[in-house]
Amino acid sequence: MPLKNTGTEQLIKDTTKRLIFAEGKLHATTQEIADAAGVNRTSLHYYFRSRDLLIAAVFQEAMHGLSERLNQCMVSAKPFKQKVEFLIEVFLKDMMAFPYQETFMVTEINTLGKQLVGNIDSVPVKSFLSEVQQEMDSGNLKAMPPSQFLMNLFSLLSYPLIMAPLYKQLFQLSDGAFDELITARKTMIMDLIFNSKS
Numbered sequence: 001m002p003l004k005n006t007g008t009e010q011l012i013k014d015t016t017k018r019l020i021f022a023e024g025k026l027h028a029t030t031q032e033i034a035d036a037a038g039v040n041r042t043s044l045h046y047y048f049r050s051r052d053l054l055i056a057a058v059f060q061e062a063m064h065g066l067s068e069r070l071n072q073c074m075v076s077a078k079p080f081k082q083k084v085e086f087l088i089e090v091f092l093k094d095m096m097a098f099p100y101q102e103t104f105m106v107t108e109i110n111t112l113g114k115q116l117v118g119n120i121d122s123v124p125v126k127s128f129l130s131e132v133q134q135e136m137d138s139g140n141l142k143a144m145p146p147s148q149f150l151m152n153l154f155s156l157l158s159y160p161l162i163m164a165p166l167y168k169q170l171f172q173l174s175d176g177a178f179d180e181l182i183t184a185r186k187t188m189i190m191d192l193i194f195n196s197k198s
Contacts (some may be wrong), residue, residue, distance in 0.1 A: 012033065012039065015033055017061075018145065020100060058152035059108045062104070066105070071124045075124045075127060087184075140194065
């Protein structure tokens with residue numbers, strides 16, 4: 001049996017990510033993926049015996065990437081305010097490149113079961129939430145359950161990108177103008193969540 005070409009396998013996964021995460025084609029068929037990757041469907045099935053197996057592999061890579069980004073941002077040695085700025089920068093950059101990634105991940109969890117989330121390391125999140133509570137106790141953040149703070153932060157980051165097609169139409173924005181609007185959100189979000197004295 002010939003050895004599998006891992007370059008081709010990675011090309012298929014990367015193409016799937018681009019179609020689903022960047023272009024929003026959540027229901028791309030194996031034929032569409034094969035065509036976009038420049039391989040035949042037989043090759044795609046050689047590496048991934050079914051669309052479900054390919055999607056599962058892409059999902060696992062996405063979850064691993066999310067876990068790594070959370071670790072990178074939440075456990076850094078930066079002061080809290082700089083840590084939040086860093087988290088905003090990392091997530092905005094990632095979400096602008098792959099605006100449909102979160103939609104895909106939530107869809108897959110709803111479809112395939114919550115046990116798929118098992119590989120997210122909760123230690124960085126718990127550590128970050130502890131810092132959030134300390135900042136609230138110091139008066140630097142409005143008092144609320146720390147999990148609400150984190151959900152608010154992620155909502156401020158992700159919702160405008162998930163709604164991008166509608167907002168571009170509503171506000172008559174080109175792709176470039178919308179990207180500028182999103183990039184400007186970093187400062188706006190920081191101003192919203194931190195009290196003026198912090």
